[in-house]
Amino acid sequence: MPESFQQIRLESIAEAPDHRVADHLRPVGVSAVPSPWGDELLVRVVLSPIHPCDILCAAGLVPKRAGARDGSDSTEFLPGIEAVGVVEAVGSGLEDEFEPGQRVFVCCWAPWGRWEEANGVWSEYLLVKKENVIAVPDGISDSSAAMFMVVPVTAYVMMIEMLDLQAGDWLLQNASGSAVGRWVIALAEELGINTINLVRREEQVEELKQETGAEHVLWCPSDGSANPRLQQEILRITGNGRVKGAFDAVADGLSATLMLNVMSRYGTLIVYGVLANSGVALGFDASVRMVLEGMKITGFSLQNWWLPDTPDEVKQRVYRAVWNHIRNNPALNPQVESIYAFKDVDQAIRSSLEPKTGKVLLCPRSADATHE
Numbered sequence: 001m002p003e004s005f006q007q008i009r010l011e012s013i014a015e016a017p018d019h020r021v022a023d024h025l026r027p028v029g030v031s032a033v034p035s036p037w038g039d040e041l042l043v044r045v046v047l048s049p050i051h052p053c054d055i056l057c058a059a060g061l062v063p064k065r066a067g068a069r070d071g072s073d074s075t076e077f078l079p080g081i082e083a084v085g086v087v088e089a090v091g092s093g094l095e096d097e098f099e100p101g102q103r104v105f106v107c108c109w110a111p112w113g114r115w116e117e118a119n120g121v122w123s124e125y126l127l128v129k130k131e132n133v134i135a136v137p138d139g140i141s142d143s144s145a146a147m148f149m150v151v152p153v154t155a156y157v158m159m160i161e162m163l164d165l166q167a168g169d170w171l172l173q174n175a176s177g178s179a180v181g182r183w184v185i186a187l188a189e190e191l192g193i194n195t196i197n198l199v200r201r202e203e204q205v206e207e208l209k210q211e212t213g214a215e216h217v218l219w220c221p222s223d224g225s226a227n228p229r230l231q232q233e234i235l236r237i238t239g240n241g242r243v244k245g246a247f248d249a250v251a252d253g254l255s256a257t258l259m260l261n262v263m264s265r266y267g268t269l270i271v272y273g274v275l276a277n278s279g280v281a282l283g284f285d286a287s288v289r290m291v292l293e294g295m296k297i298t299g300f301s302l303q304n305w306w307l308p309d310t311p312d313e314v315k316q317r318v319y320r321a322v323w324n325h326i327r328n329n330p331a332l333n334p335q336v337e338s339i340y341a342f343k344d345v346d347q348a349i350r351s352s353l354e355p356k357t358g359k360v361l362l363c364p365r366s367a368d369a370t371h372e
Contacts, residue, residue, distance in 0.1 A: 001088070004029050005124035006342045006364050010058050010079050017052075017059040022349035024058060025079065027342045034127050038093035041133065041176055043106055043126045047339070048083035048169040050352040070306070077106070080122035080362075083108045084136060084145035094130055103136040105148045111319070112312055122342070124364035133323040134319060139327045147179070147334045147359060152322045155183040157269050159193070161318065162300065163245040167192030170238050172259055174198040174220060175249035175275060177208050178358055179334050185212045186331035192253045196234055196243065201355070212331075212356060218286065222276075223255035234262045242267070249273030253281040258299065260286035265293045272300040334359055341366040 009028050014021040036042045058079060087102045098104075105111075108120050111130040136145045161167050171188060175181050176197030183210075187197045198220035199208060208217045216237055218230055235242070242264035248255050251274045259269050260282070282290070287297065300306070307315075326332045335358030340348035342364050352360040 001033050003033070003355075004031050005033055006030070007078060007124065008080070008122035008342055008345050008362070013060040014058050017055045017061060019350050019353055020342060021055050021058045022346040024282055025345050025349060026327065027345060028124075030123075033125050035090050036091040036127055037093045038092045040127050040129060041087055041094060041098055041104070042089040043085040043104060043128055043133070044088045045083045045085040045106070045124055045126060045364060047142050048121055048362050049147045049150070050348060050362065051081055051150050052275070053150070054079060055349070055353065063116045076279050077121035078122055080108065080120040082146065082149050083121040083126075084142050084148075088125070097130065100197065103145065104133040104140075105145050106133050107134055107149050108132070108256065109149070109307050111149065111307065115307050122345075122362060124342070135305075137323050137327065140323065141185055141333060143336050143361065144326050144333045146361060148326075149302065150357075151179045151183050152332065153318065153324060154272065154300070155180050155187060156322050156325070157302075157306060157318060158247060158272065158300055159184065159315075160321075161347075162270060162298075163268060165191070165193050165244065168194070169245075170194045170241065170243040171198065171245055171247070171250075172198070172234065172243045172262065174200075174255045176214075176217065177201075177204050177275065177357070178249065179226060180247075180272075182208075182212055183332060183334065185214045186329065187325060189213065189331070190325070194238075196237060198230075200250075207357070216259070220255070220258070222250075222252070224255075224257075227258045228299050230258060231261050238262075239345040244268075245270065247272060250275045252276035253283075257286040258284035260290050260295060260297075263289075263293075263295055265274050265295070267293075267295045269295070269297045270300050271297060293357070336361060340365055 007030055008025055008028050010025055012024050014024045083106045087100055088097050088100050106121050110133050112131045138149055148208045182371035185195055196216045197214050198218055200221045200222050203215045205219050208333055242262055244264055244267055246269045248257040251271050285301050335362050337356045339361045348362055
C-alpha cells in the first residue's frame with residue numbers, strides 16, 4: 001500500500017461550462033491511505049469517465065455534492081460521478097460480502113437504499129459504504145464498468161422502465177451522437193425498436209450512420225429552421241404511425257415542439273438533459289396536440305429521484321439486465337476516446353469538450369492509461 005495518493009480537486013467555481021473549467025481543477029497529493037471502518041470498503045480507483053454533468057457541476061449550474069467526507073469545504077470538493085475500482089481492504093462488518101481484489105463499480109449517487117450522496121470519485125483511493133458500490137460481473141471490461149450508471153442505466157430505464165418500448169415501436173431522440181444516444185441506438189437495434197436520431201451538426205449524419213449502423217439520422221439545426229421539413233420527414237419514415245416516445249437532452253423548446261408534433265396519442269416526451277441552458281417554450285401547435293392527444297412531458301433524473309426512490313429489488317433487476325446486455329452485445333460497450341492520468345486533468349477536461357465519438361476517461365497514474 002503506498003504512503004500517499006492522488007486526488008483531483010475543484011478549487012473554485014468556473015465562469016461557464018466550457019474549457020475554463022480545466023483551470024479550476026488540480027491534482028493534489030494526500031499524505032496517507034485511509035483504513036476502512038467496520039461498514040466501509042477501501043477501493044483503489046482504476047478508471048472514471050468525464051460526463052457533461054461534471055462540467056456543469058464545476059460551473060455551478062448543477063447543485064454541488066455534499067461536503068467531502070474528509071472535511072474539505074464546499075468550494076474544494078472531489079468531482080467525479082462514477083468509476084470502476086478494485087477492493088483493497090474490507091471493514092470487519094463487510095467481510096462476508098466483499099473480498100480484496102474484487103472489482104466494483106463505485107458511484108457518488110448511492111445505487112442502493114437511500115444513503116446520502118457521497119463525495120466524488122476522482123481519487124486514487126476511496127473509502128465508501130457498501131451502498132455506493134455494485135459488484136462487477138466477469139466478462140465486463142474496465143471501461144464499460146466505469147460508465148455503468150450514467151450511460152447504460154439511464155438509457156435502459158428510460159427505454160424499458162418508463163416507456164415500455166416493444167419491438168416495432170418508434171423512438172425519437174436528439175443528442176443522438178452522445179454516449180447515451182449511441183447506447184439507445186444499440187439497445188434498440190438489439191430489441192427491434194425503431195429509432196429516429198437527430199443531430200445538431202450536419203457532418204454527424206453520415207458519421208453516426210457509419211459508426212452505429214443507424215438507418216434514420218437527421219440533421220436538426222439548433223435554430224429550429226428545419227423543423228417543418230423534419231416533421232414531414234419523420235411522419236414519412238414512420239408511415240404516419242407517429243412515435244411512441246422521445247428523449248430530449250437539449251431542452252430548448254424547439255426540439256420538444258418537433259417531438260410532440262410527431263408523437264402518437266398518449267405518447268411521452270422525456271427530458272433528461274439541459275444542454276441548451278435556455279429553458280423550454282413550446283410552440284402553440286405542439287401545446288394543442290399535447291392537450292388533445294393526452295401526451296405528456298416528464299423529466300428524468302437518475303440521481304435525484306430514480307436512485308433514491310426506486311425499491312432495491314427493482315434496481316437489482318435493472319442492473320442485472322444492463323450487465324447482461326453489455327456482456328452479450330459488443331455494441332453496448334461505450335466507446336473510449338482517450339484516457340488521461342490525473343496529472344493531465346486539464347487536458348482531459350478540454351478534450352471532453354471537443355466533438356468526439358467516445359468518452360474521455362481519467363485514471364490515477366500514467367502507467368495505467370491503457371485499459372480496455
